[in-house]
Amino acid sequence: MIPIAKPFLTEEEAQAAYDTILTGWITQGPRVQEFEEKFAAYTGAKYAVAVSNCTTALHLSMIVAGIGPGDEVICPSMSYIATANSIKYVGATPVFAEVQPETYNLDIADVEKRITKRTKAILLVHQIGMPADIDAFQELCDRYGLRLIEDAACAAGSAYKGKKIGSHSDIVCFSFHPRKVISTGDGGMITTNSQDHFERLKLLRQHGMSVNDRVRHESVKMIFEDHIEIGYNYRMTDIQAAVGIKQLEKLDWIVEERRKVAAAYIAAFQDIDCVRLPLEKNGYFSNYQSFSIYLKQNCLVERNTLMQELLQRGVATRRGIMTSHRETAYKNLMPNIELPISQDLQDRSIILPLFVPMTSEEVETVSNHFAQTVTAASICS
Structure with missing residues (x-):
């Protein structure tokens, strides 16, 4: 795994x-x-x-x-x-x-x-x-x-x-x-x-x-x-x-290594039309603490189905960043809050493995399994 x-x-x-x-x-x-x-x-x-x-x-x-x-x-x-x-x-x-x-x-x-x-x-x-x-x-x-x-x-x-x-x-x-x-x-x-x-x-x-x-x-x-x-x-x-x-x-070196993994993911997924990759604007420098991908509306595989398929292939993932207002504690304290953009991002985002040291073989394995699962859904449709 x-x-x-x-x-x-x-x-x-x-x-x-x-x-x-x-x-x-x-x-x-x-x-x-x-x-x-x-x-x-x-x-x-x-x-x-x-x-x-x-x-x-x-x-x-x-x-x-x-x-x-x-x-x-x-x-x-x-x-x-x-x-x-x-x-x-x-x-x-x-x-x-x-x-x-x-x-x-x-x-x-x-x-x-x-x-x-x-x-x-x-x-x-x-x-x-x-x-x-x-x-x-x-x-x-x-x-x-x-x-x-x-x-x-x-x-x-x-x-x-x-x-x-x-x-x-x-x-x-x-x-x-x-x-x-x-x-x-x-x-x-x-x-x-x-x-x-x-x-x-x-x-x-x-x-x-x-x-x-x-x-x-x-x-x-x-x-x-x-x-x-x-x-x-x-x-x-x-x-x-x-x-x-x-x-x-070691922090600067760790960040450099994390950015290499992120760059490899971006290169692997940049031609997949149904995903949106992280955006690093000019003047902004991310340590890529996590690598989150958004599945657009035209993506034909559901996020949870994709996560399960990757898990079965030996790749752990996580759902998109949580939305606190939908957790039970805040639903009880502050009911009826609607944040459609945040909700959509949580529901349609998937976080992929990223750590140091992550081998090139591991990055390639994650990239291939992700791309194959998303592409297979498009072909099967």
Whole structure:
């Protein structure tokens, strides 16, 4: 079976975790600080704050952005459910907007139509690694007095107008889940150019503690901490951070390898009339966290039938990006929402295997089985 994804972890990461365990410092400590500093430098942001996962990163971002009960935050429904959940965590309301069919990213015209007096922020997702138009959304936020928060869960290593994702706005959230381009097992990072956000995020991730463990451990004088505000236990461990440091060193190479696989898929499928391939506009640079293909209306094989056929041929696939408003939790909370573009994209998209290292033979196998199944349906008709 060719899997849909798998993390690229080597003996270097294993050794880094092993060495860290032997130091005796395994929770948030010096390796976390090192990972934060190196990740900030990589993205071009002034600061970075490591947390337990991207969902907790989004939650803390809502808090530091001042979002709370009665507020609305516009976001795509077409995103993993954590995007919308993070808004609910602070008592605010997610307002789902449509996406662009070609990129799966938010449609700015539809977003503007949904702005009300209660709108406090726009949560902009860089879907499956393809950058959204940050400048356009920042201009829209500035015009209406809104906060821009970037959900870059899938976008480590992607770039927009020549700059890595992570430095364009004041709050950007990343994921290191195993399905992402680099992984720490689980984990997340928030980058920011705001020192105020940086200081408060560090407080909030560790129960609002005024002095962290590392500072107390290294102090030659007695220090008694205070808990300044209600916070959370959203810390990353030093074991995870040690793995993350090694992963970060390889990130550009991993992205380069993923782009080679994506290019091979595009070359293999470009002449199949009934599919729409990913669109990477000029100035946009995707890490191809996932490779999603849309089956047009003239495609004579149903998406689920295609997925089953590929599975029987030894190729794992996934359905298109989920639409949160059609999940049971949100159908109960917010019934009767209709987003026809997002719904159609989910129902007619298929995500193909893409991971590092993926051999040329594996890429060819996936490409051939996909093309043969789609072509056979056209011939049989």
